[in-house]
Amino acid sequence: MSALGLVVLLAAPPAPGPLDAEKLKAIAEAVERLRSQQRVPGIGAAVAVEGELIWAQGFGLADVENGVPATNDTRFRLASIAKPITAVAALQLVEQAKLDLDADLRRYLPGFPKKPWPITTRQLLAHQGGIRHYQGDEFASVRRHVSVLEGLDVFKDDPLVHEPGTRFLYSTHGYSLAGAVVEAVAGRPFLQQLRQAVFAPAGMASARDDDAREPIPGRARGYFVGPGGRLRNAEASDTSYKVPGGGLVATASDVARFGGAFLQGRLVRADTVTSMLTPQRTRRGTAHGYGLGFRVREGRPREAHHTGGQQGSSTVVLLCPESGVVVVLLTNLEEAPERIETARRIAEIVER
Numbered sequence: 001m002s003a004l005g006l007v008v009l010l011a012a013p014p015a016p017g018p019l020d021a022e023k024l025k026a027i028a029e030a031v032e033r034l035r036s037q038q039r040v041p042g043i044g045a046a047v048a049v050e051g052e053l054i055w056a057q058g059f060g061l062a063d064v065e066n067g068v069p070a071t072n073d074t075r076f077r078l079a080s081i082a083k084p085i086t087a088v089a090a091l092q093l094v095e096q097a098k099l100d101l102d103a104d105l106r107r108y109l110p111g112f113p114k115k116p117w118p119i120t121t122r123q124l125l126a127h128q129g130g131i132r133h134y135q136g137d138e139f140a141s142v143r144r145h146v147s148v149l150e151g152l153d154v155f156k157d158d159p160l161v162h163e164p165g166t167r168f169l170y171s172t173h174g175y176s177l178a179g180a181v182v183e184a185v186a187g188r189p190f191l192q193q194l195r196q197a198v199f200a201p202a203g204m205a206s207a208r209d210d211d212a213r214e215p216i217p218g219r220a221r222g223y224f225v226g227p228g229g230r231l232r233n234a235e236a237s238d239t240s241y242k243v244p245g246g247g248l249v250a251t252a253s254d255v256a257r258f259g260g261a262f263l264q265g266r267l268v269r270a271d272t273v274t275s276m277l278t279p280q281r282t283r284r285g286t287a288h289g290y291g292l293g294f295r296v297r298e299g300r301p302r303e304a305h306h307t308g309g310q311q312g313s314s315t316v317v318l319l320c321p322e323s324g325v326v327v328v329l330l331t332n333l334e335e336a337p338e339r340i341e342t343a344r345r346i347a348e349i350v351e352r
Contacts, residue, residue: 019047019055019350026349031059031329034342040314040333041223041231042070044252047350048260050324056253062220062332064231075206075218075249076330077239079308079315083175085198085258086244087125087293089182089190091268091276092197099185101125105177108184112152112177115160123164124178125292126280130160130167131174140311142238144213148179148190151241168288172245179244190244199254202261207250212238219249222312224334234312234334246310252328259319259326277304277321294319307340318343323351 019027031045041064046056058070078085093099099108104118115130123129132155145151155173162169183190186197191209199207208216222234239247261267268276277296279287289295294304301322308315314336318327327343327350 018049023349024055027055027346028057028059030342030345030349031057034329034336034338035060038331038333038336038338039225039229039231040331040336042074042220042332044070044072044074044076044220044328044330045346046072046252046256046328047346048256048326049350051260051264051266053253053256053260056251056256062218064221064223070220070332071218072253073206073218073251074220075216075251076220076315076332077210077222077308077310077313078248078250078255078330079246079310079313080172081255081306081308081315081317082244082246082248083172084262084293084306084317085194085248086175086179086182087276088262088267089186089194089198090121090125090178091272091292093182093185095269095272099181105181108181109177112180113156117160117163119160119164119177121178121181122280122292124171124174124181127168127170127174127288127290128165128280128282129171129174129177130162130164130169131155131171131177132158132161133169133171133173138241140235140237141241142212142236143241144238145240148176148183148243151176151243152180154241165283167282168286168290172242175245176242182244198258198267202254202258202267204250204254204258206254207248207258209243210239210247210249212236212240216249218251220312220332222332222334224312237311239310246308252330255317255328255330256326259317259328260324263319263321263324263326273321277302277319303344305340305343309334314339316340316343318347320347320351323347325350 042060062070101122226232276292297303
């Protein structure tokens with residue numbers, strides 16, 4: 001048996017919960033299938049139901065070189081799962097009547113360069129703000145940015161790609177700008193606001209910024225599959241320029257706690273949850289399957305999710321509003337395209 005196969009036996013046992021042995025076996029098999037078929041070194045997996053964490057387990061290796069198993073305490077890069085967290089922080093301020101989603105963001109950030117059209121926070125959260133996505137070598141940046149506001153330097157002087165509200169254009173930089181709005185309105189640093197308003201009430205003790213310079217206990221090492229199918233160490237990167245849209249780390253358990261707290265109305269009100277999980281429309285009425293911080297699928301069953309991918313990480317959080325099931329899969333491999341289908345399969349197992 002390979003080292004990657006043996007380490008599964010060393011992983012932490014699943015947390016106790018209302019899942020019988022047959023379901024636990026089926027869930028573990030689904031995760032192992034993802035790990036073997038996609039050649040993923042390590043996975044953190046978790047399930048919450050009606051706001052309670054009912055199962056979590058680590059699979060494979062958090063650190064291949066040193067044979068460190070992935071466990072319930074392994075922190076993975078969340079990549080774009082940071083976006084729904086930032087969206088929740090923004091909507092909390094809306095509920096407090098401190099932030100107007102439809103006001104020109106320059107009301108809160110007067111130093112942001114004036115553009116031909118006003119940009120609103122709602123448009124940023126729905127990826128309709130006209131802010132560009134990555135270009136050049138930005139995605140592989142190793143430059144340290146000391147604040148969310150400084151991270152705006154990457155794109156703030158560039159022209160808008162389109163008039164805000166007229167098109168959908170996925171933009172991590174747009175979420176950096178939304179995070180700066182949250183920081184300005186809250187009157188304290190963005191991460192401090194997340195810790196107090198989101199992480200603490202959701203019970204996310206492991207969540208923090210992915211500081212490339214700092215030793216973070218339990219942080220997984222990242223990998224990619226290179227030429228010839230060889231596993232390689234992920235390239236160095238510093239995510240400090242995009243903390244609100246892709247610069248956090250946490251355990252799978254804590255991301256499941258976030259999803260559960262969100263669906264149960266413990267982070268924002270129930271009506272706010274509904275609005276965030278409603279597809280936003282352009283001025284012409286076109287919906288693009290994205291709400292405020294989540295990709296959404298209407299019909300039956302309804303679904304909301306967000307995937308993420310960056311150096312050494314592929315992630316997904318899946319929310320099933322009708323059953324209250326939340327499934328989280330965090331990996332330390334750059335490409336694991338079957339993670340969303342695996343999450344759906346796990347949700348089906350839990351719900352049956």
